[in-house]
Amino acid sequence: MNDLFNSFMTGPDENGRFGxxxxxxxxxxxxxLILALEEQYEHAKTDETFWAEMHDLWTHYVGRxxxxxxxxxxxxxxxxAKIYLKRDELNHTGAHKINxxxxxxxxxxxxxxxxxxxxxxxxxxxxxxxxxCAKFGLKCxxxxxxxxxxxxxxxxxxMKLLGAEVIPVTSGRGTLKDAMNDxxxxxxxxxxxxxxxxxxxxxxxxxxxxxxDFQSIIGKEAKEQMMxxxxxxxxxxxxxxxxxxxxxxxxxxxxxxxxxxxxGVEAGGKGVNAKMEHCASLTGGRPxxxxxxxxxxxxxDDGQILEGFSISAGLDYPGIGPxxxxxxxxxxxxxxxxxxxxxxxxxxxxxxxxxIIPALEPSHALAHVIKIAPTLxxxxxxxxxxCGRGDKDIFTVAxxxxxxxxxxx
Amino acid sequence: xxxxxxxxxxxxxxxxxxxxxxxxxxxxxVHARHFLDNALAPLQVVMDIxxxxxxxxxxERSLPNDRTDREGMMTRIDDKFATLQAAGxxxxxxxxxxxxxxxxxxxxxxxxLPAAGVDVIELGLPFTDPVADGQTIQLAxxxxxxxxxxxxxxxxxxxxxxxxxxxxPIVIMGYYxxxxxxxxxxxxxxxxxxxxxxxxxxxLPPEEDAELCLPAKEVGINFIRLATPxxxxxxxxxxxxxxxxFIYYVSMNGITGTATAQVNAVAPEVTRIKQAxxxxxxxxxxxxxxxxxxxxxxxxxxxxxxxxxxxxxxRGDAPADVLAFVKTxxxxxxx
Numbered sequence: 001m002n003d004l005f006n007s008f009m010t011g012p013d014e015n016g017r018f019g020x021x022x023x024x025x026x027x028x029x030x031x032x033l034i035l036a037l038e039e040q041y042e043h044a045k046t047d048e049t050f051w052a053e054m055h056d057l058w059t060h061y062v063g064r065x066x067x068x069x070x071x072x073x074x075x076x077x078x079x080x081a082k083i084y085l086k087r088d089e090l091n092h093t094g095a096h097k098i099n100x101x102x103x104x105x106x107x108x109x110x111x112x113x114x115x116x117x118x119x120x121x122x123x124x125x126x127x128x129x130x131x132x133c134a135k136f137g138l139k140c141x142x143x144x145x146x147x148x149x150x151x152x153x154x155x156x157x158x159m160k161l162l163g164a165e166v167i168p169v170t171s172g173r174g175t176l177k178d179a180m181n182d183x184x185x186x187x188x189x190x191x192x193x194x195x196x197x198x199x200x201x202x203x204x205x206x207x208x209x210x211x212x213d214f215q216s217i218i219g220k221e222a223k224e225q226m227m228x229x230x231x232x233x234x235x236x237x238x239x240x241x242x243x244x245x246x247x248x249x250x251x252x253x254x255x256x257x258x259x260x261x262x263x264g265v266e267a268g269g270k271g272v273n274a275k276m277e278h279c280a281s282l283t284g285g286r287p288x289x290x291x292x293x294x295x296x297x298x299x300x301d302d303g304q305i306l307e308g309f310s311i312s313a314g315l316d317y318p319g320i321g322p323x324x325x326x327x328x329x330x331x332x333x334x335x336x337x338x339x340x341x342x343x344x345x346x347x348x349x350x351x352x353x354x355x356i357i358p359a360l361e362p363s364h365a366l367a368h369v370i371k372i373a374p375t376l377x378x379x380x381x382x383x384x385x386x387c388g389r390g391d392k393d394i395f396t397v398a399x400x401x402x403x404x405x406x407x408x409x
Numbered sequence: 410x411x412x413x414x415x416x417x418x419x420x421x422x423x424x425x426x427x428x429x430x431x432x433x434x435x436x437x438x439v440h441a442r443h444f445l446d447n448a449l450a451p452l453q454v455v456m457d458i459x460x461x462x463x464x465x466x467x468x469e470r471s472l473p474n475d476r477t478d479r480e481g482m483m484t485r486i487d488d489k490f491a492t493l494q495a496a497g498x499x500x501x502x503x504x505x506x507x508x509x510x511x512x513x514x515x516x517x518x519x520x521x522l523p524a525a526g527v528d529v530i531e532l533g534l535p536f537t538d539p540v541a542d543g544q545t546i547q548l549a550x551x552x553x554x555x556x557x558x559x560x561x562x563x564x565x566x567x568x569x570x571x572x573x574x575x576x577x578p579i580v581i582m583g584y585y586x587x588x589x590x591x592x593x594x595x596x597x598x599x600x601x602x603x604x605x606x607x608x609x610x611x612x613l614p615p616e617e618d619a620e621l622c623l624p625a626k627e628v629g630i631n632f633i634r635l636a637t638p639x640x641x642x643x644x645x646x647x648x649x650x651x652x653x654x655f656i657y658y659v660s661m662n663g664i665t666g667t668a669t670a671q672v673n674a675v676a677p678e679v680t681r682i683k684q685a686x687x688x689x690x691x692x693x694x695x696x697x698x699x700x701x702x703x704x705x706x707x708x709x710x711x712x713x714x715x716x717x718x719x720x721x722x723x724r725g726d727a728p729a730d731v732l733a734f735v736k737t738x739x740x741x742x743x744x
Contacts, residue, residue, distance in 0.1 A: 015616065025585060025612045027541045029637040029662055032644060171547060177538065184540040189663040191639055289586045289612065290538060302559040303590025305537040 008255035008332050011323065016205020016293075019329060021322035024204045026292045029188045034292075038206040040107050045213070050106065057102050058217065061135070062092045064099075066218075068225035068383070073353045074369075081236070081376035083369060084229075085386040086222050086250065089359065095388035096218060096246045097128040097199055103214035105132045108195035115139045115194045119183040121148055121176035121242065122314030122361065123155025124388055125199030130164035140164040143183045146174035148313045155392050173307040176242070176317045180291055200243025201321030204292030208321050215249025222383050223253055230381060236261040236372075239385040240365040241335070242279065242315035244324045246387035255332060264324060265368045267315035268337035269308070279308040280337040281320040282328045295322040311340040311400060312360035314388070342367040344400055347390065359388030360396065485578040485606045486631050486654040489528055490689045490710065500655075500711025501526055501702070501742040502691055503735060504582060506533035506549035507566050508558025509722055515553070518722065519570050521732040523577045526739025529691075530570075531609065531713065534563050534583025541611045543666035545716040549723055560587040560596070564603045571604030580607035580633060580654075585621065593621055597628045607631035607654045615647045622651050635659050636682055638674070645685050655689040656682060658709065663694070666716025670695035672704055679709045699741035706742040714738050 011018040024034060044050040058064040067087045075083045088096040108116060116138050120126030126142040133140035142159055146168040149156050159166050172178035180203075187196045201208045201215070226234050237254060239247035241264045254260045269278035278284060281296040288297035290305055298306040298318035308318040327333040338346075343360060346367035350358045358366060362385060369384050376382075390397070398405055483491075493500050503522060509515050522530055535550035535558050542550070567579050581600065588596045588610070600608075608625055615622075615634070622632040631654030639662060640648050649656065658679055660670035675692060682690050692705040693713030706712040717738075721731050 024614060024616045026614060027611050027637075028614055028635045028648065029541075029639050029659065031614045031616065032639045032641060171544075172537070181538050181540050185543075185664050188541065189667075191662045287589075289584075289589050291540075292612075294589075297586075299586070299590065301590075302561075303536075303587035304554060305586070 008327070008330075009252065011326070012205060012209050016209070018208075018323045018326035021287070021295050021325040022205055022208055022293050023289075023322075024292065025289045025294065026204045027188060029191065030184075030204070033187070033191055034204050034206070036111070037107070040111055041206050041210050044107060044110070053106055054103060054214075058099070062098055062102070063090060064217065065221040065225070066090050068222055068229065070229070071354050074350070075373070077353060078370060078373040080374040080378065081372070081380035081382045082378065083373060084226070084234070084381065084383045085354075085356070086218060086383055088218055088246065088385060088387045089356070089362070089389035093124070093128045093131050094391065095124040095128065095359065096215060096249060096385070097125040098131065099217055099249065100199070100211045100214040100245060101125070101128040101132045101197060103210070104195070104197045105129075105136060105138070108138070108197070109136065111195065113193060113195035115141070115190065116197050117141045117143065117183050117186050117190075117194055118197045118199060119143045119176065119179040120155075120199060121145070121179070121316055122312065122359070122388070123148070123152040123159065123392060124314060124359075126164070126166070127155050127158050127162070129197050129199070130159040130162035133164065134162045141186065142166050143169050143179040143186070145172075145176060145179045146170045148175055148179070148316075151396055152313050152392055153395065175307065175313070177305065177307070177319075184291070200245040201248045201323060202243045202291060202293055202295065202319060208293065208323055211245050212248045212252055212321075212323060215245050216252045218246065218249035218385065219251060219253035222250060226381065226383065232381075233257055233260055234381040234383045235259070236263060236376075236380065236382045237385075238263045238265060238365050238369055238382060240265050240267075240315065240361045240387065241320060241324060242267065242312070242317045242361065243319070244321040246361075246385050248321060248323060250383070250385045251327075251333060255327075262327070262333040263368065264333055264335045265365045266320070266335060266337045267310035267312055267364055268339040268342075269310045271339055272337050276306050277309040278337065279310045279315050279317060281318060282325065282335040283337045285318070287325070290319055293322045295319050295325040296328070311343065311396065312364065314359070314361040315364065336368055338364040338367040340400075344397065346370055347393075347397060356386065357390035357394075358386060359390045360393045362387050363390070484629060484631050484654060485576060486529065486580070489576070489578050490655065493528060494689075494710075498743050499706035499709075500528040500689065500691060501706065501739045502529040502531060502693070502711055502713040503527045503718055503738075504531040504533055504713060504715030505722065506535060506546065506553050506719055507563040508535060508553030508556055509533075509549040509719065510552050510725070511556040512558065512562060512566065514722070514728060516566055516569060517728045518731055519566065520573065521728060522735060523574055525732045525735040526743060527577070527735060528711070529578045529580060531580045531582045531715070532563060532567060534560060534581055534587060536584040536587060539584060541664055543664040543716065545666040545720050545723065549719045552723065560591055561599075564599050564605070567600075567605050568603035575604075578606040579604065580609055580631075581605055582609040583611070585610050585612050588621065593624055597624060597630065600630060601628050605630060607633050609633045609635065609657060611635065615650065618651050626651065626653065633657055638662050638678060642681070645682065649686045649688070652688060655691050655710070656686060657713065658682060658690050658692045660692055660694045660696070660705070665694055666720075668695050669697065670701065670705060672708070675705065676708050683709070699737045702738045703741040703744060712742050
């Protein structure tokens with residue numbers, strides 16, 4: 001099996017570091033809380049009853065395993081590599097986010113916490129958190145940037161139906177970063193009863209590792225499914241990255257399979273250029289410290305955080321999970337960027353060719369598949385993580401394509 | 410850089426470094442608690458001297474036997490608390506945001522703070538994502554950034570202040586990323602040069618001491634830590650371990666400038682911390698009025714007021730009016 005001294009799967013270290021990235025950059029008030037969470041998680045990791053509960057919920061509540069689907073017409077059209085989609089958009093609530101939320105909520109219950117807070121960008125993590133809180137009768141407060149509240153209105157209403165309180169955040173530009181700031185301010189104020197359910201592989205240790213572990217079910221299933229379908233491992237994995245949880249979930253179980261190419265796709269917005277109208281932290285940023293961890297960030301010369309720009313609310317974040325920063329630096333994974341325009345084209349092609357309306361986030365991953373698949377041989381196996389469905393995005397896409405919703409009457 | 414040999418002797422409240430080779434005017438007056446406390450007889454040490462860019466000389470902070478931190482060099486902060494303690498007074502600490510509402514306004518306020526009775530100045534370093542701060546200080550940071558404030562300008566502000574005031578301690582308070590972005594070594598060199606005495610960096614807990622706390626101690630800058638209501642007995646020693654200058658007790662779980670501090674909750678906590686350390690304990694968060702300033706100053710060794718002052722700057726009060734308000738707070742805290 002894996003050689004411990006030659007493995008990419010042993011991180012983080014006891015200080016929560018992946019190489020130089022990660023760590024615990026939080027105020028003193030929060031330190032005892034994240035240490036308590038770490039202790040609880042370390043215990044749960046090897047606790048069979050914890051994983052039995054997770055698997056039961058994954059199976060009966062989420063609908064796992066999600067299928068690994070051969071996208072036949074897309075493969076034919078592109079005329080190269082054989083394309084498989086990992087269908088995490090078929091999960092309950094419509095994205096991969098719930099895989100992780102279940103894990104954190106079970107921990108919260110074990111810790112006796114009664115109030116759950118979360119940040120959300122596209123609203124998928126907020127909906128997943130609101131859903132699981134409804135299921136367990138927990139109070140749920142979701143922080144969402146005011147700009148995102150506007151562009152993801154259907155998800156805001158879903159959260160409200162599920163009994164969550166949605167708090168629009170007006171500081172900054174009103175996107176995911178600002179929502180995370182206000183969630184941290186809430187947590188530091190309500191330390192006794194509140195559990196902060198972070199939606200991505202970022203934040204202070206142990207969040208990046210814990211969220212990765214909960215999302216790794218994606219990669220574990222995909223590996224087994226690909227072995228069953230093709231009798232071998234895939235050649236290339238492709239996933240979209242905002243904070244990077246769906247990507248880390250797919251990538252992690254394959255990190256030590258050194259013949260598997262790993263590609264993360266960042267949001268290139270209007271293009272990765274000097275104007276910084278993008279969210280490609282690895283391609284266009286540099287290391288810094290924000291939201292509890294050291295990672296690549298979009299920032300100016302003074303270390304002030306830039307807002308970033310993407311058509312996709314779920315990718316609209318100026319940072320990236322620290323493990324991705326590390327995989328980038330050591331060269332185990334490759335990171336590329338895709339523009340809004342390319343993502344929109346991929347979105348439409350997927351609807352057209354496969355009868356799947358993808359979320360704007362995986363549309364970025366798909367756009368990269370469209371770029372490289374034609375250049376690869378027909379026996380090259382690609383798995384792309386279809387991490388969310390696009391129902392939530394139809395208004396944004398309609399606007400971008402110049403449709404008025406009322407015009408169809 | 411040249412080697413000099415010094416005789417260290419007592420002189421008034423400070424230690425005097427008498428260079429055995431230099432002219433009398435080259436003597437360096439250094440506040441060194443260690444020597445005051447322990448050096449009953451004059452000591453002879455050899456140290457490096459370097460010229461600062463402005464021609465003044467400074468001691469290269471490498472004292473013999475590696476006594477470079479709180480056992481060694483006595484900082485302006487140590488001095489200030491020693492002086493206050495000797496006079497039976499509490500410290501009055503204020504926070505203002507550097508560059509708020511613009512560079513000149515905040516420099517004018519800063520320069521007026523000592524005369525208004527301020528003992529220690531916390532100079533806020535603006536950051537786009539101040540997660541420990543309430544709206545008042547968030548908006549102040551935004552105003553400062555909009556007006557073009559940067560870490561470099563904040564250090565320049567400290568240096569300009571230091572030209573006229575050599576005794577009031579300056580503590581830079583903010584978040585780590587602008588410092589990390591500049592580079593820790595470059596920042597510390599500039600901070601020493603600017604006459605900065607301490608740092609409060611909110612997102613650097615003891616677990617990350619290797620980042621900035623330990624390098625700061627090596628150059629003689631105090632790293633002041635926050636202790637909070639969640640800092641339990643088990644954790645307190647870790648929080649105190651590398652802290653110097655003073656301990657900043659955060660009166661409540663929460664962010665700056667929102668709720669009001671509660672005496673009943675704070676008093677036993679301060680007692681608990683004072684039992685664990687000889688460092689002065691200063692209380693902040695949620696102190697808004699002269700009455701509260703007096704109450705909380707009396708509970709510990711001093712009190713911090715931030716948002717209540719920043720709010721007046723933000724609404725456009727003239728610096729003189731801001732300073733008049735500061736004086737009412739200072740007078741109460743000192744009474």
